[in-house]
Amino acid sequence: MGIAGICLIRLKQLRPRLLPALLGFSSENAAHRxxxxxxxxxxxxxxxxxxxxxxxSQFNILIGGRLFPGVHHHASFQVREEDEFFSVQLASDDRETRVTVEARVASHLPEHSIFASLEEASAFFEHGSLGYSVTNQVGKLDCLELRCRNWKVEPLQVTKAQSSFFEDLRRFPSGSAKLDCALLMRAIRHEWYVREPFSSTGSEGSTKSVHVPTGSP
Structure with a gap:
């Protein structure tokens, strides 16, 4: 089996590391991973x-794939938070991405989850700190490393989930993609490190850091 998902993230105080938080900006974001x-x-x-x-963020679109890894597409987000309930809807301007998620905080993972425990799920996602994003150049993937100063996940009970990506039968034949679980992370302080891109015709995975922004989702 394979594991994929959608990371819905609110970035706050995003800025180069040496700048004060006052100069940071916020945005709603989604990444299919x-x-x-x-x-x-x-x-x-x-x-x-x-x-x-x-x-x-129009700024993310402007610098995405140029000063910051990965091409970004503009989308409209509707986010609602009430006590322990969360609702996120997004629709991209190019109509390629549509996502709806409604969930509330739970005490444990669903019984059908492939993860035996919340700790196992947490460790799995924590290890996936390197992200390789599609670019406008064929055969090249931009690389971004996530480093969290604190890491804590909470299980969510999903009451509604729709995704144009995972419901696309051209990508996933009927019944081949199933919802496993949802996890919530709150007030996570972190830093992003840009790494050397992956190229299908060259070397990959250098540990050279060329840009260091920071923020907290």
Whole structure:
């Protein structure tokens, strides 16, 4: 089996690391992510392949794929938070992405989950800190590493979930994609590190850091 998902994230105080939080900006974002594994210099690596990024921020679109990794598409977001209930709807301007999620905080993962425990699910996603995003250049993927200063997940009970990506029968034949679980992360302080891009015709995975923004979702 394979594991994929949609990361719905509100970024707050996003800015270069040396600037004060007052100068940061906020945005709603979505990233479709597919868990991947590979061998690099004889070592086993884990990360995610990101075929699609959507954002409410025109600034993210402007710098995405230029100063910041990954091409970003503009989308409208409707977000509602009430006590322990969360609702997110998004629709991209190009009509390629439509997502609806409604969920509330739960005490445990669904019984049908492939993860045996919340701790196992948390560890799995924490290891996927390297993200390789689609670019406008064939054969090239931009790379971004996530480093969290604190890591904590909570289980969610999903009451409604719709996705144009996972419901597309051209990508996923009927019955081949099933909802496993949903996880919530709150007030996570973190930093993003841009890494050398992956190229199908060259080297990949350098640990050179070329840009360091920071923020908290």
């Amino acid at each position: 597919i868990a991947v594994e590979w061998e690099e210099h004889g070592q086993h690596r884990e990360g995610v392949y990101i075929p699609r990024r959507d954002t409410s």
